[in-house]
Amino acid sequence: MLPNFCNWLSNTPLSVKIQTILWIIPAVQTVHILCVAIIMSTMAMLDFRLIGLAGTRQPVSGAVRRWVPWVWGTLPVMLLTGCILIIGEPTRELMNPYFRTKMAMLAIVVVITAFIQLRNRREAYWESRALAAKFAGAFSLLLWVSILTAGRWIAYY
Amino acid sequence: MIIPQFCSWVENTKMAAAIRTSTWMFPTIESIHVLAITIVVGSAAMFDFRLLGIASRDRTVSQVHREVLPWTWAAFACAVVAGFLMFSSDAMKYYQNGPFRWKMFTLLLVGLNAAIFEFGPFRGVSRWDSEKKTPISARLAGGISLVLWVFVVGFGRWIGFTKI
Numbered sequence: 001m002l003p004n005f006c007n008w009l010s011n012t013p014l015s016v017k018i019q020t021i022l023w024i025i026p027a028v029q030t031v032h033i034l035c036v037a038i039i040m041s042t043m044a045m046l047d048f049r050l051i052g053l054a055g056t057r058q059p060v061s062g063a064v065r066r067w068v069p070w071v072w073g074t075l076p077v078m079l080l081t082g083c084i085l086i087i088g089e090p091t092r093e094l095m096n097p098y099f100r101t102k103m104a105m106l107a108i109v110v111v112i113t114a115f116i117q118l119r120n121r122r123e124a125y126w127e128s129r130a131l132a133a134k135f136a137g138a139f140s141l142l143l144w145v146s147i148l149t150a151g152r153w154i155a156y157y
Numbered sequence: 158m159i160i161p162q163f164c165s166w167v168e169n170t171k172m173a174a175a176i177r178t179s180t181w182m183f184p185t186i187e188s189i190h191v192l193a194i195t196i197v198v199g200s201a202a203m204f205d206f207r208l209l210g211i212a213s214r215d216r217t218v219s220q221v222h223r224e225v226l227p228w229t230w231a232a233f234a235c236a237v238v239a240g241f242l243m244f245s246s247d248a249m250k251y252y253q254n255g256p257f258r259w260k261m262f263t264l265l266l267v268g269l270n271a272a273i274f275e276f277g278p279f280r281g282v283s284r285w286d287s288e289k290k291t292p293i294s295a296r297l298a299g300g301i302s303l304v305l306w307v308f309v310v311g312f313g314r315w316i317g318f319t320k321i
């Protein structure tokens with residue numbers, strides 16, 4: 001079913017165009033990586049603050065308000081560039097265990113990030129739950145680093 | 158010229174041979190390199206955005222400088238070490254690779270731009286520290302830095318499509 005879909009997709013005019021114009025994939029990957037740069041940096045700042053390792057002059061609630069919107073702003077560009085890469089090389093991506101693991105981890109981290117942001121609306125929510133904040137920060141950081149690593153390993157399957 | 162000699166020496170070290178022959182070492186080092194670069198570029202961009210008045214406008218320039226640039230430097234050190242390890246595995250080929258040379262040249266320009274800013278406009282930051290609109294020289298430095306980093310990432314990605 002999925003292999004057939006990949007086969008069909010790779011024969012569509014759009015996919016053929018992406019495959020034959022040689023600069024498209026490296027250019028789209030570059031934009032994709034620049035988006036990863038924004039997300040990794042902002043999330044590292046947030047997660048280290050949640051864990052309590054950096055930026056401690058600012059309260060957690062302020063850090064959440066400062067950094068989380070960058071993820072929601074960048075994620076659509078990530079998904080768009082990611083989709084172009086999938087359309088260009090459907091089998092390489094969709095049939096790849098690193099890619100699938102990456103998507104599963106992405107789904108989890110999006111839920112965690114939304115949870116961190118939503119709970120932050122309550123007065124001093126994370127400030128009064130230091131241990132939960134540490135756990136959320138560490139889990140989020142681990143997931144983002146794993147997502148990036150899995151993304152890089154797609155090329156080595 | 159001593160660079161080709163250095164390249165052939167480094168790629169014949171045991172370490173280079175180990176990275177070259179191992180199935181997992183190169184992608185692992187590469188993952189660390191990419192992770193480091195994302196922190197370098199993202200954190201540098203945060204400061205550049207402040208110079209351009211796009212983000213962190215409620216903070217002083219020197220505060221963002223203090224907050225963010227230590228991350229840039231620490232991550233840059235990691236990126237250089239991981240990058241050098243990848244380079245060593247096939248030094249001569251990288252040295253002769255066009256996009257690799259362009260990447261190194263662009264990095265040189267990044268450093269030059271940052272040095273000019275640090276020893277130039279930033280010396281007088283106290284006069285415009287809390288301004289949302291920084292002097293043209295500072296905005297120029299921020300804009301140039303952003304553009305150069307985009308090219309560093311682009312050339313870096315391009316290496317993977319050209320190195321045989």
